[in-house]
Amino acid sequence: MQADRPNILVIQADQLAATAIGAYHNPIAQTPHIDSLAASGAIFDSAYTNFPLCAPSRFSMMSGQLASTIGAFDNGAEFPSSIPTFAHYLRNLDYQTCLVGKMHFVGADQLHGFEQRLTTDIYPGDFGWTGDWTEVRPEFGNDVVTFTDAGICQRNVQIEYDDEVCHRARRKLYDLARKRDDRPFLLFTSFTHPHDPFQCRQEHWDRYAHEDIGMPVVHTAQQDMDPYSLRLTAQYGLTGNPPSEAQARVARHAYYGSVSYVDDLVGELLAVLRETGLYDNTVILLTTDHGEMLGEHGLWYKKSFFEAACRIPLIISHPQLQARRVGSNVSLLDLLPTLLDIAGDSRQQSLVEAVAGHSLWDLVTASGSAWEHPVYAENLAEGATTPLLMVRQGHIKYVYSAVDPEQLFDLEQDPHEQTNQIDNPEYGAGRAQLSKLVQRHWDVETLSRDIVASQRRRLFLRAALAKGEPQGWDFAAADELEAHCLRADKVYSKWAYEGILGYRFPED
Numbered sequence: 001m002q003a004d005r006p007n008i009l010v011i012q013a014d015q016l017a018a019t020a021i022g023a024y025h026n027p028i029a030q031t032p033h034i035d036s037l038a039a040s041g042a043i044f045d046s047a048y049t050n051f052p053l054c055a056p057s058r059f060s061m062m063s064g065q066l067a068s069t070i071g072a073f074d075n076g077a078e079f080p081s082s083i084p085t086f087a088h089y090l091r092n093l094d095y096q097t098c099l100v101g102k103m104h105f106v107g108a109d110q111l112h113g114f115e116q117r118l119t120t121d122i123y124p125g126d127f128g129w130t131g132d133w134t135e136v137r138p139e140f141g142n143d144v145v146t147f148t149d150a151g152i153c154q155r156n157v158q159i160e161y162d163d164e165v166c167h168r169a170r171r172k173l174y175d176l177a178r179k180r181d182d183r184p185f186l187l188f189t190s191f192t193h194p195h196d197p198f199q200c201r202q203e204h205w206d207r208y209a210h211e212d213i214g215m216p217v218v219h220t221a222q223q224d225m226d227p228y229s230l231r232l233t234a235q236y237g238l239t240g241n242p243p244s245e246a247q248a249r250v251a252r253h254a255y256y257g258s259v260s261y262v263d264d265l266v267g268e269l270l271a272v273l274r275e276t277g278l279y280d281n282t283v284i285l286l287t288t289d290h291g292e293m294l295g296e297h298g299l300w301y302k303k304s305f306f307e308a309a310c311r312i313p314l315i316i317s318h319p320q321l322q323a324r325r326v327g328s329n330v331s332l333l334d335l336l337p338t339l340l341d342i343a344g345d346s347r348q349q350s351l352v353e354a355v356a357g358h359s360l361w362d363l364v365t366a367s368g369s370a371w372e373h374p375v376y377a378e379n380l381a382e383g384a385t386t387p388l389l390m391v392r393q394g395h396i397k398y399v400y401s402a403v404d405p406e407q408l409f410d411l412e413q414d415p416h417e418q419t420n421q422i423d424n425p426e427y428g429a430g431r432a433q434l435s436k437l438v439q440r441h442w443d444v445e446t447l448s449r450d451i452v453a454s455q456r457r458r459l460f461l462r463a464a465l466a467k468g469e470p471q472g473w474d475f476a477a478a479d480e481l482e483a484h485c486l487r488a489d490k491v492y493s494k495w496a497y498e499g500i501l502g503y504r505f506p507e508d
Helices: 031-038 054-063 086-092 158-179 227-235 245-276 332-342 363-366 425-441 444-465 481-483 492-498
Strands: 007-014 042-045 096-102 185-194 283-290 314-319 322-327 373-380 388-392 396-400 407-410
Touching: 007 158, 031 042, 031 245, 031 314, 031 407, 042 086, 042 096, 042 363, 054 185, 054 492, 086 332, 158 185, 158 245, 158 481, 185 245, 185 444, 283 373, 322 363, 363 396, 388 425, 396 425, 407 425
Parallel strands: 007 185, 007 283, 042 322, 096 185
Antiparallel strands: 042 314, 283 314, 373 388, 388 396, 396 407
């Protein structure tokens, strides 16, 4: 790689299952641009979210801390502005930092270290989505319309949003190529697809034959579900009313179409990098916040520790890297130290406090060997009713809840998690070891009390702030086009010619 510090482009999708991407061995996925990143970089085959829900996952990723550590208990929990993020750290290392798209920040701080934010968020920044362990069916939850209205559309709110995100990200890349600022950049571009609704344009639907869309590998009837999965089903209004096979196939087909739409957007960003000459010195990191169940184990969406919801894609690419697959267990907590490493702080000397992750850069460059760090994840949101906790070490995954039966899966022998080995004496030592890790890592009783207290406070504040004249925290983005317009303080001929990129006089 070049001696100077590279630029960094992070592309984050929303609810993107690793198994829906060609680079992750899906035989029908139409994802050529994402797959091309894997040709010059590292594919992490065992990467995990640390919280299978949008906002807590992102807050955890940005801070390098578990969500429970920073009080990010659900989609309506504030992300404290006093928590350092990778945007703060890279900004302190003299990187330009810019956010385009969704981040689901909750609270008055809608930047969290980014110098610029070029779009508003697609989701609210207030306490409206506060979790409540006393509710069976949250008002803001998904419902059966997901399946009755799945299929083909010309436009919907999410397509409008992601088209605009891509447009503004492309325009920002052109501006960065003009070198008005000599600092390297971190451009974080975040799309809301392929998050439900399960709808896509005709062009993306047509990339797949309907008969090629497979159905879930593991069919679990509701009467055979574990207690937490039953609570999830009730949250979504699907108790006794699961989608039909035809509805499920349409939803899965549209999801694949949405994945291909994301791939097109990735392709547009890569094209600008190549066109402007930025590509050769830009590290590209592609990931998501959590996966999507897509009917596996009878479940949809997220908030589960089954692999479909908590295992995620993670690809780190640079033109001078060699293609490799990494089997070590890693997680989104590792992104902050990785970004610091890429930015030149390989010893993490700029950290003002310890973080929970480890840099992946040695695994990417093959200068380091595989590691055996355990992966920790948690679900503290509505429906959990008590902290739901997960540890994976090696090929064993252990799930703990104080109110639900424990689960233990051998992902090497049972990749689809069909057999709970918790009572199998052959796994007794592994169960004891991972149980100790849970006890060492979390004080479950104290955490439960903290979550309930937080929910009560935020539910009260939500109700109080809805009275009278509400004042929202939602971010209003400036119109960046203004920077390219002629105003009275500029001379026309200077303005018209100073911002040209890639000019040359045509040859005869």
